[in-house]
Amino acid sequence: xxxxxxxxxxxxxxxxxxxxxxxxxxxxxxxxxxxxxxxxxxxxxxxxxxxxxxxxxxxxxxxxxxxxxxxxxxxxxxxxxxxxxxxxxxxxxxxxxxxxxxxxxxxxxxxxxxxxxxxxxxxxxxxxxxxxxxxxxxxxxxxxxxxxxxxxxxxxxxxxxxxxxxxxxxxxxxxxxxxxxxxxxxxx
Numbered sequence: 781x782x783x784x785x786x787x788x789x790x791x792x793x794x795x796x797x798x799x800x801x802x803x804x805x806x807x808x809x810x811x812x813x814x815x816x817x818x819x820x821x822x823x824x825x826x827x828x829x830x831x832x833x834x835x836x837x838x839x840x841x842x843x844x845x846x847x848x849x850x851x852x853x854x855x856x857x858x859x860x861x862x863x864x865x866x867x868x869x870x871x872x873x874x875x876x877x878x879x880x881x882x883x884x885x886x887x888x889x890x891x892x893x894x895x896x897x898x899x900x901x902x903x904x905x906x907x908x909x910x911x912x913x914x915x916x917x918x919x920x921x922x923x924x925x926x927x928x929x930x931x932x933x934x935x936x937x938x939x940x941x942x943x944x945x946x947x948x949x950x951x952x953x954x955x956x957x958x959x960x961x962x963x964x965x966x967x968x
Contacts, residue, residue: 891906894966896967
C-alpha cells in the first residue's frame, strides 16, 4: 500500500513536532540536571567546610558560626560521678576485707631474688603479704634461661642450668586482690 501525499505530509509534520518536542524536553532536562549537579556540588562543599570548621572548633574547644560551642561539662560530671562511686565501693570493700580486690600492688611477693648453684637443683617457697587469707601464685612469663617453674602454691623449682630470669609473679589473695612483683631467679 502506498501512502497518499496528504498522509505523508501529516506523518512528516507529526514526526517533526515530536522531534522538536523531544529535543526541547532534552534541553530542559539537561539544564535541570546541570542545576541539580551544581546545587549538589555547592552543598557538598558547604558540608565539607562546616565539617572542617566543626572539627577545628572542637579541637580548639570553642564554637564557630558553623558549629556551636561543645559543652563537655556533662561528660566531665558523669566521669566524676562514676569515679566517686568506684572510690566509695573500693573504700567499703577495703573496710570489709582489709584489701581492695583487684588493686595491683596491694599485695607484695618475697623474696624478690632467688639464687642457686649450677649443677644443684634448688627450690624456694615464695610468700605474700598485704592481703587476706591464703594466696595463689602465677606468672605469664617464662623462665627461659634457668629452666625454673612456679607452682600455684608459690614454690619455685629451679634446674641446675646457668642463667638468670626475671619474671612478674602475681599473687592473688582469697578476696581476689592481686599484687605483681618482679622476681629474679639465677644460677651461677
